[in-house]
Amino acid sequence: MKKLWHRANAALLASLDEDLRGPYPDLGVVAENECVYLRGSFPIICDGVVLDRYQIEVRIPRNFPHALPTLREIGGRIPWNIDRHVNTNGEACPLVPEEWLLEPRRESILCFLNGPVRDFFVAQSLVEVGQPWPFPWRPHGTDGLYQAYGELLGTHDRAVIRKYLECLSKDAVKGHWECPCGSGNKLRHCHLNDVQVVRAKIPPSVARQALQRLVRQAGQT
């Protein structure tokens, strides 16, 4: 089995601790149960003013950065319901995970905190005082997944999205395969170039995760 990222590179763990010290001094780094957790107070600072604070836990998975860190608000302040973008198990959904995995900055926990995590809590603070969610959001459940993958793949046809993901999930793409666009033509005579372009953005591991998520989500709804 592949060595866990924080065991394979202990320096990475130390540097994470060091990186957080300046911007997030209250977040402690703890290795527990094969995972690394960040726990503590997450401040929303604007123009030198602390506008709010949330007690958070970020679980960095064993196969980071190939899987998204998971976020929880552990102070018991945000209700666990879909309107607040929190699953009923308390896990926050700041974005569709694969969207982050395609980001060039996905390896930086600091970027994750400064981006999706900060956006999520800024929005929560506004909602708490009766303001609307200030950012665009995805429809919940499978609809949101299809919307996100559709944007990444440039189509809104769900069957095509699934076929594209199946194709992209393979470690290699063969020209004699049927094109995922549904034309019935061989890939080499149809969208091979487009698929190669998308593959450069969506590696097989991410496509597999997306497909698994769609299947799992479809099973839940």
Next chain:
Amino acid sequence: MDIDKYLAAVLDSQNLPEDSVELEQLRIHRADVEALLKREFPKAHIRYGGSKAKGPLIRDAYDLDIICYFDHDDTTAGKTLKDIYGSVQAALAKHYEVQTKTSALRLRSKDAATLGQDFHIDVVPGRYVDESNGDCFIYQNSAEKERLKTNLDLHIQHVRDSGVSDAIRLLKLWKVRRSLGIKQFVFDLLVIKLLDQRKSANLSAELKHVWQELCDAAEPLSVEDPANPGGNDLSKVLDGATWSEHSSAARRTLNSIEQFGWEQVYGPIVKVSAEERTEKLRAAAAAVVTPTKAWCGNA
């Protein structure tokens, strides 16, 4: 700003006025819980403990302990302490999501609209040792010793009379913001012990002294429970792993003060009105160039 003035401002920012929304909500939930306990266990003695009773209440962690003690010969909630703990848990679970802690039962909402929201209330079941209704036995569900002898009045008095309540509040804030796991009453005892001979020092010196002691002691320091001196074994609460966690957090804090100054420990203190705060939050949202689109998997 002078360090001790800064720390006074931090303390001031952590005050919760009696008419605050937080305390108002707490009173409403307290009344509901108390009514439920009295309905289910008419003979139980209901009292209040926790930081609200002891004094070191802070805005970041304003928990209330609702003590639910039974007479020494009352078996209506169960014969053993474990039975009592279970009965009270079952009664509360009819209306709340109950999270079991070592001796307490933490209450969260189980309504769909507010699911998971914390009520900041711990219910602590127990049984008085004798008819004097002073000392009490409480159940410990994740400790070697199932029974802990305690005394609420002595704990409250010990903290209130310590003379270091400002330091306790600031160190509690430090602990809470770092999600450090030590039980608060043991942490209070530890701080009081470490500052026993240093009560005349200024606040910043007191804090630095505690952090330095946490750094310097390789082994967990022993603390004595005033409710049962020599009797309660708190070494399990303050074990090596917990100590090491606190020790490294203290080291980081001292380094941060050295490197960045005190604001790095408690953050900048700038007062803004509710309207200004909302405006700044809106401005912070508007400044995001490419916002991430939140989602929810549970639709």
